[in-house]
Amino acid sequence: AQSVTQPDIHITVSEGASLELRCNYSYGATPYLFWYVQSPGQGLQLLLKYFSGDTLVQGIKGFEAEFKRSQSSFNLRKPSVHWSDAAEYFCAVGANYNTDKLIFGTGTRLQVFP
């Protein structure tokens, strides 16, 4: 069965520092990959997605993610974090086809200190 692992439950960074959130998936073929962000009490906002092609994808709010097939990873990065980036970040996989259900990781809570 497909699964998504986000090894870091909680990450704290200083404002202006760089950020990398890890995501590993378990699936035989190349899945559809997503990162969503959730602010407290809010819904899920799509940051970026990977379907095929260039393995480095750009998203909103200055985020990017790189798909590495050899490592089954899709890590999220941002060169300089802003205080408003504090939120919960979820990696998700859609495995079998374009309209397949999404399987989410357990999330990483990002805290940003001034």
Added chain:
Amino acid sequence: EPEVTQTPSHQVTQMGQEVILRCVPISNHLYFYWYRQILGQKVEFLVSFYNNEISEKSEIFDDQFSVERPDGSNFTLKIRSTKLEDSAMYFCATHTGVDNQPQHFGDGTRLSIL
């Protein structure tokens, strides 16, 4: 940008009562989903719906749950006899069916069972 709209934003219900959560999909979307997120946990798939029938359901989606799109507009999730453990945030998502497009999520309905 078109949005998925969910109502109500918060529902408080006595255990054993029936609840109906409503979702208005983006107008040209054809695939519909319900997910839930128990407080502090990851987002879990419940059910997907296409062409007026269930495409897939998870083991969470037992006989007390049902979905329908009664008027061609609203997509509803009904929980027949609520239990304490049904307390969660419920997210509706929709998909156009076009390749290389993501699911769009609503802001969720927070269901509290007393």
